[in-house]
Amino acid sequence: MPKVLMKGNEVIAEAAIHAGCKNFFGYPITPQSELVAYMANRLPEIDGLFLQAESEVAAINMVYGAASAGVRVMTSSSSPGFSLKQEGVSYLAGAELPAVIVNIGRGGPGLGNIQPAQSDYFQVTKGGGHGDYYTPVLAPSTLQEIVELTKLAFDLADEYRTPVVLLGDGMLGQMMEPVEFTEEDMKVLPEKKWATTGTRGDGAPKVISSLELNDVNLENHNHTLQSKYEVIKQREVRFDTYRADDAEYMVVAYGTVSRIAKSAIDEARENGIKIGMIRPITLWPFPEKPFEEYRDKVKAFLSVEMSAGQMVEDVRLAVNGKAPVEFFGRTGGVIPNHSEVLEAIKSLAGGGQ
Amino acid sequence: MKVVFQKTSGLQDKETHYCPGCTHGIIHRLVGETLEELDVLEDTIGVASVGCSVLSYEYFNCDMTQAAHGRAPAVATGVKRVLPKNRIVFTYQGDGDLASIGMGEIIHAAARGEHITVIFVNNATYGMTGGQMAPTTLVGQKTSTTPKGRDESVQGAPIRVSEMLATLDSVHYIERVSTHDVANIIKAKKAIKKAFSYQKEGAGFTFVEVLSTCPTNWGLDPEESLKYVKDKMVAYYPLGVLKDRGGDN
């Protein structure tokens, strides 16, 4: 297929359609509105379902209904709307329903602004709603990677019967890049025998529910969820490294800011600083392996984020005291420029050589 | 021997958890009988809400999904819209669930003319959480959060949900019925059957409000409770058809 020039938000929508998702429920919010508009145009053309909900709360519950009927379904929002969806995400996790939720993050807290931010990291990686649960979180850094990870998001959701979050920010959502939609074979996944589609001769009624009044039974259910999360941790961790092999210092960055960090790393290398990068692609499960590999080799880590310092907590846990962990971030929708990241790298490396 | 009464196959063979004198059970039966008589049990997906009827998914003999508090109309929208058109989808919701926390979801499902049937059980209180004020609690009615009785100057007047929804153009059918005596239960059955029949024919949003008792939280015995519905509730919530666009869709 030839490459096409598209906006990030539209790429997510088209990638979802390529992944076999024909059902979308959304609510307008900047900077993800193009995704909703794209779905409104495209889905009717392929006999899909687009519905504008009255709120994010309604949208996520429509997703819950559609997911319980066994179809691939998606909703998208940005930070304030993503907060509203948390009740529904908790129910999806509890009832073990597959769905993909996109968060194109913006500056917060509160209404904040519409500029790109990564300050929803805590919310997406630590559950977000109430109860003992996690959702896999995929964080692309290029539009081509959005194509791959959107497909993966649906496959993970169906394979593990879990909501999956695709996390971007206003920058990724709004930028344009050439992308290619490859016609990959669909992964063969188990049939959704549990879906409530009407019994139609297949015996006893099916129930989708997250309610369990008996404490021991609920604990057992929670253990089942936790074992599933363990399997996801074993099998589904994804990350990338950049110029890491001989690195004495290591940047940790994901999504948009990892692109800025890359050019800062190149320039630091020209200045004689041996620095590389670990780029988590799954934010949950957080990639611990590369830290185990590098924490004894490097002199220090630098977490670079568009937040006041959120992922840095997971970096510290993964480094486990074996090396210093520093932080550089801009917040409130400010995008760090590569020279300030370079300065942070230089000060990490003791003022530069 | 001639069988004069048989339990409907629309309900599972289970003992319910409802209190003695609670009319939730009667309303379950009416819905179950309707689904059986219309021969749609195998094509039906019910959406349980949060309230005393939260476990209704254990009683109805069809596929069921359980929604968050107030969100059943949104969940039902998702179910109905993605499945083939011959599927029947209904919600079963209390007045706290539907008229308080879920007011947004019900209004918009009605406004969109979702092809679902809503069974709205109005017992003028929050049964499950211990008898707090609901948006439908009558003026003067004592609840655990209006210990001196609902005061219109403080809590406003109760909401007549059916009348409000009947103002929406895309609504197909709304009727308010009651369960306080046999004659009214028969009428309630007819209304519920009409609502589901409309859905089966492909008509739009159908809604039946059923006045119901909560002896436990009203502090009345079952008989007094029925009388309370008849005298007090019916006076404020008049019975009858509020909207009916007929059989031609």
Ligand SMILES: Cc1ncc(C[n+]2csc(CCOP(=O)(O)OP(=O)(O)O)c2C)c(N)n1
């Ligand atoms: C988000 C949320 N808020 C509050 C509750 C607590 N809660 C459970 S049932 C209920 C009220 C139910 O009352 P109603 O819908 O009138 O049904 P009834 O029990 O009277 O049949 C409330 C407030 C909850 N489960 N979830």
Ligand code: SF4
């Ligand atoms: S508390 Fe009230 S509504 Fe709930 S089961 Fe008992 S009588 Fe019925």
